Amino acid sequence: MDRVILIVGGHAVTWGEAVLALLGAAVLGLFWLALSAGRASRERSLEAAGAIERQRELDEKLAALTQIQSEMTGRMQTIGEVFGNRQADLVRLIAExxxxxxxxxxxxxxxxxxQTSENLSKLNERLAVIDAAQKRLTDLTGEVLSLKDILSNKQTRGAFGQGRMEAIVRDALPPAAYEFQALLSSGRRPDCVIRLPGDDRPLVVDAKFPLEGFTAFREAQGDEARRSAMQRVRADVGAHVKDIxxxxxxxxxxxxxxxxxxxxxxxxxxxxxxxxxLVQRAHRARVLIVSPSLxxxxxxxxxAIVRDARMREQAHQIQAEVGKxxxxxxxxxxxxxxxxxHFRQASDDVGMIVTSADKVLKRGERIEAMEFEAPGAKVEAAPPAESLPNPLGRSYAAE
Structure with a gap:
């Protein structure tokens, strides 16, 4: 155990020290491992608590989201119903x-x-009127042309003027007040003579008129031709006035x-x-120039003069008729x-008849009531009956 196995920094490390060192290191390692495990366990518990807390918060949020979703679902249903009703109303309104x-x-x-039919009918009527007017214009054009032919001839022109004059006179005067082609003492026959009331002298009317000079006057293209035509008119009309x-x-x-x-x-x-x-010359010659209107x-x-004369002539007859x-x-x-x-006499007779009828009625009423008089008793006069209306409008009392 005391054997040196290693020298470190001048120190000899034996097997015992080495074993002790290894044991200490193992203990430290175990301690460190235990500490690490505890720390890891604490961290895991903290993490588990945090996870639980987060799960709880998540559950709360999910519950809130679920509630919000249910509320949103209700609101959406309400909105859907409102939109459905509004859509139905809108559809109905649009349909109406x-x-x-x-x-x-x-x-x-x-x-x-x-209106189009009426306008078309009116248009057809107007077209018919236009057609008729066009036809009349065509006829009038023919008449104007024939009138031009008439006026180009002296004899026919004279007959035309005389015809107009005769129409005017014949439409206004009675037959006894005028005469056409009457014979004068000089042997002349004027176109018309008009007899005025109270005067035996007739008024002479001549219907002939010189037209050639006026035609030349209207168709003149220059001053010289115009002056020549005017001289011709003066000569022709002047001569005609002198003849009249x-x-x-x-x-x-x-x-x-x-x-x-x-x-x-x-x-x-x-x-x-x-x-x-020329007009003044005719006046001086006592010839009055008149147009159809004049x-x-x-x-x-x-x-009017003839009518007044007839009224004066018939005045005595009117007076006689008024006397009659x-x-x-x-x-x-x-x-x-x-x-x-007669009516008054009949009214009096009817009044007397009514009075007698009243007396007979009173006596009949007494007889019906058995009110007989005693023998020798004086008969009293019946009480006056009430006045009865007369059909003729008068009232009579009983006598």
Whole structure:
């Protein structure tokens, strides 16, 4: 045991020391191992406690999460129900809106189709009116062309003017107030004479009018041609006015003025606008130039004069008729007075009949009540009966 086995730092290490050293080292190792095991056990216990604590916290958190999840599930169910109800309401509202919109669209389409149909019918009517107007325009164009042909001929133009004048006179005056183509003492036959009331002298109307100069005046293209046409108009119309004054103004037989009828308003307007001197010359020659409208107005004045004259002529007949009417009214009054007397007499007779009926009624009532009078007793007068209404409106008392 004392054998040296090792020298360390000058110290000889024996087997005993070596064994002791190994034993000490083993003890230290065991101690260290025990300490390490205890520390490890403590750490493991601490870790186990921490794990338990963490498990507990995890369980609490899981419980909280479970509660939150259940609450979320309830809320989600509530929200689902609310959304379901809202969705149902939304679907119902959308369906109602769609139905209303469909109805409005249908009504709008029906109204639009009805309005379109009405517009088409109106359009067809207007097209028919336009077709008729076009046809009338075509007819009028033909008439205008025929009128142009008529006016280009002197004889036909004179017949046209005379026809218009005769139509105006015939429509307004009675047949006895005018005469066409009447014979004058000079042997002339004017187109028309009009007889005024209270005057034996007729008013002469001439319907012929020179148109060639006016046609040239309207178609003139230059100043020279226009002046030439105006001179021709003055010459033609002046000569015609002079012929009327010479032929138809007969002192003591015709009126002091004669009428020159212009068959168109446009010709009369041209005369008044461009040939005032010619109009004044006609006035001085006692020839009155009139258009169709002026002749119509003059004829209407003459019609009123004729009517007033007829009224004055028939005044005595009117007075006689009024006298007869007054006599008839007087006779009607006398007969009404007689009829009133008859009604009064009938009313008095009816009153007496009612009085007698009251007496008979009272006596019948007494007989019915067995109220006989004693022999020799004086019969008392029946008490006055109450006034009874008369059918004729009067009341009578018992006598």
């Amino acid at each position: 809106r769609l139905d209303s919109l469909q109805n409005r669209v249908g009504d709008g389409l029906n109204a639009t189709s009805r 004054a010479d032929k138809y103004l007969i002192p003591g037989e015709t009126q002091d003025i004669a009428v020159l009828f212009v068959p168109a308003e446009s010709l009369f307007a041209d005369l008044q606008e461009h040939f005032e001197d 002749l119509s107005m003059a004829i209407q004045v003459m019609q 009417l007054i006599e008839d009214v007087r006779r009607l009054r006398d007969r009404t007075v007689k009829l009133d007397g």
